[in-house]
Amino acid sequence: MTVPALKILMVSETLPARQLGGLAKHAVTLANTLIDEGHEVTILGLAGQDDDASRREMGFKGTVIGALALMPGWKEGLLGCFNPFKRLYFARQMAQTIAAHAPGFDVVHYHGNLPILAAFVPDHINFVQTRHDQGIECLVHVRFKEGQVCTSTDAADCAACATPFPNALQRMMSAQAVKTYRQLATQALRKHKTIFVSQAILGNAQRVLPASAFTRAQVVHNFIDEHRVAQAVDSSPTLSSTTSPPGNPQVIIASRLDDAKGVRQFLAEWQRVGHSGARLIVVGDGPLREAFESEYTSSEVTFLRHQPYTTTLQLTAQSQISVVPSQCEEACSTTILEALFLGLPCLALNRGGNPELARYQRWPGQLQLFDTIADLVAALRDRLALHPYAHPPTERTSWTNSDVRAQLPRILHVYEN
Template sequence: MKILLAHNFYGSAAPSGENQVFELERAMLARAGHDVRTYVRHSDEIRGAGGFGLVKGAVLTPWNPATARGVHRALAHFAADVVHVHNTFPLISPAIFSAVGTGAARVLTLHNYRLFCSSAIPLRDHRTCTECLDGRSVMPAVRHACYRGSRLATLPLALSVALHRALRTWERHVDAFITLTGFQRDLMIRAGLPAERVWVKPNFYPGAPVSTPWSQRRDCVVFAGRLSEEKGVALLIDAWGRWGAAAPELRIVGDGPLRKALEARASTGAGRITFLGQVPASASEEEIATAKLLVLPSICFEGFPMVLREAFAFGTPAAVSDLGPLPRIVQHGRTGLVFRSGDPAALLAAVRAAWEQDDLGRMSDLARREFEEKYAEAANHQQLVAIYERAMALQKDRLRS
């Protein structure tokens, strides 16, 4: 199969799971023998240009004519069967889909909710918010200044959402949408996507990862991710403070805008908390692989967190909040724990009970088994090719009609 993969890389200063998924899928498809080419842009192109770069990014977010020309030229030299797009924001723009025309099947992976949510993360004032998705309107986003707390910054994104609703881009120019979970699929269909073209394919872990034997693991719990509001790390620190001196070490991997505030918060509690900062991906994976529990206390809807596919790959149980797709990914009492979102007492009760009852070793074995069945590379490749084939069949039906 001949496949053109398209992606707008986020800024190099901030690690991105979307960037990682793009690279992993590109390598997976190449290993499987497909002819893979790429069309990419980088947000660094505008971040280094100061105010002019910000204006350029805003103007091009709804529609970038240069993308249309570039993709058209690329396809003139590479007759792709499938054009698979990951992220269009801000420099590729949805113009790529009409540029492809009917010459190839068009597939879009939804790593977040940006198709209908200007902030991409349905979170406002410390709570989930789906006003724009449920009402199929961008006015709440503009009114609440949902992108970076600025109405001016929100306008280009809101315009893009409204424009492509009006043009019916998603109905007319995309043959298959890939969501990361069934929860996300349901929400995006409710927001307006055609149900018969929305498929679920989770993230995967490549190769054959080795699970650390339970007896060789450290008596610690790990959080790995961006230290920002939506990740709920403040709640985790509060729970550890309540647990006190009997708590196992909590190791926090990652960086972000709340790091200093979180370190100050942790310093007032009795629990052992270590901030490791931003570390290489291999070191982060080592932390997860050798811990006895991963905690993900998100207070917003996630896609499919990369740290969860790592936890499954290494047989590390995960404790997650009961929000969005997380309780569908992690089965309470089987592959991990589920606790009430936004409640440090509920988090503490769930984790402490499993820790003191020494029940996590059993969950470790089940998590690894789940990985082999759902999140290994071979299974993921089969799922992705099946979606491509459905998209190609739909494209051919459209040409005949």
């Protein structure tokens, strides 16, 4: 069935930006594909961020309206507790901004960090939000604490994410903030349609919120633009051959550099056990980049910092193995999808949405999942020592179901219903 051309307002406070994370890439990929399919898409994003550098990084084909405000800290770090009113206040503000720009659009699609705003978006607006992380139930969005995946559902336990050793008052304030937030999240999901990018993050939300909150929710996996990925890789003059380059094998990690992403733990274990002459390149930026560079840079480990998306794809295609060492529960990793499509073996941890991505393998065993970083590094070292280049040949022109166009009909169905 042909869907009539729609006018779509794509909303995200992560855009425009000079460095795009997975959430922002998802939103821009979807927006550009909708435009290619004949729909009209406008991005409603942050005020004052729409400069040439951000435009180049985004690669968005449509119009950007800068009207959203960043959510400041409200001194939560200084006070050592989550503020029960902070997120409610900014959700109301953002909902008002959305309502002011919504007239004339057939659908408003939100990709961002404040899921409770849907509770304040008027009923008459055809509003959809996509949840890319665990922000429905977790105020820091990642359910990761003290170097481990957080499994607690008790709101009082969340106080330790505001300050390491909360006193009784801080614990009470944070607990109230989390309870209020979860109540509003329940209202938000009941009021408007929600897409989760993996069954894993939907399942985590279902542990905390009542079943009645999910009657308008469904799972549509994250995706990549496989055509764009193939074009970026094939346009590189260094990738004219389909065979692996001579010399030492290259392993790539493309990741944000913080504790939850597990890069430090991987590098420490990699350094401890040795690396069989392989070259490791780390692409990405984050709050711990300088510390990682200082501690782990060597003749075998190179930090390339943030790179344009096309360059990162080319570096991935030039590598022999991709490693995604995230310690947190990844929702539905774009990096894994890219590696699988490009025909690289991909090693990651067996948590979050990672197991669901096995359906996008080019051959059985392309995605290898491990319980610990130590197990992952041991398997990587064994693989490199035995036969670093052995994996079945693949055709990048053979599109898979991880392509945005494969998922687009389901998203359009959500818009239309």
